[in-house]
């Protein structure tokens with residue numbers, strides 16, 4: 001459990017993550033079907049984090065699931081989230097997976113490659129522990145650099161189009177690199193757009209209000225004053241309420257067959 005979190009705060013935090021998983025469920029499920037998750041015997045979820053997506057993976061397969069992350073804090077949360085599910089939890093670094101070659105039918109990750117220091121090494125590791133003819137899957141990896149947003153908010157748009165992610169050590173352009181990463185790992189690769197639907201303004205507004213603190217913290221970290229953020233928020237909410245705001249950033253998937 002992340003330090004200094006009370007039981008109530010932990011419960012709130014888990015609820016927020018579960019909401020996020022619900023929001024992306026309709027995008028991930030077709031990828032699970034395409035990757036043959038249902039009939040896999042052994043599945044590895046790499047970079048499982050809080051386990052909210054692992055739970056979804058576990059309900060979409062008849063097989064056994066192993067969930068791995070390098071953060072003991074996140075794995076404490078995962079233990080709580082995955083109570084009652086047949087999932088084994090393992091602490092480990094994805095750059096050096098603690099499994100033998102050719103072990104899993106499906107090795108999957110979600111919103112993960114953008115956060116690792118050497119994504120090429122990680123995809124090669126994922127391929128190594130996958131059985132021949134098995135699947136390596138990145139279910140959703142965003143490309144914030146390809147974000148489309150209207151009306152414009154100079155001074156803020158560039159923060160959400162990659163700058164904030166870069167500052168936190170993430171790669172905002174991982175989506176466009178998926179094909180290269182999978183092909184270079186020797187996989188027969190298919191890439192596609194995971195989120196094909198443009199959210200309605202009502203959905204965008206509800207999502208913003210749920211994560212309002214997160215957005216404010218990002219903008220504060222970028223040096224905006226509370227007055228500037230309030231000004232931005234007013235315009236942001238106005239265009240959502242008028243129903244004219246357009247907001248889309250692509251999230252890509254890759255499915256690689258080990259040959």
Ligand SMILES: C[S@@+](CC[C@H](N)C(=O)[O-])C[C@H]1O[C@@H](n2cnc3c(N)ncnc32)[C@H](O)[C@@H]1O
Pocket residue numbers: 046047048049050051052053068069070071074092093094095109110111112115116117
């Ligand atoms: C954004 S979270 C995604 C969690 C989960 N897959 C989801 O979609 O909710 C990224 C996770 O990757 C983990 N992570 C980052 N680098 C890692 C590494 N080298 N090995 C294993 N896990 C790592 C982090 O601890 C974090 O829990």
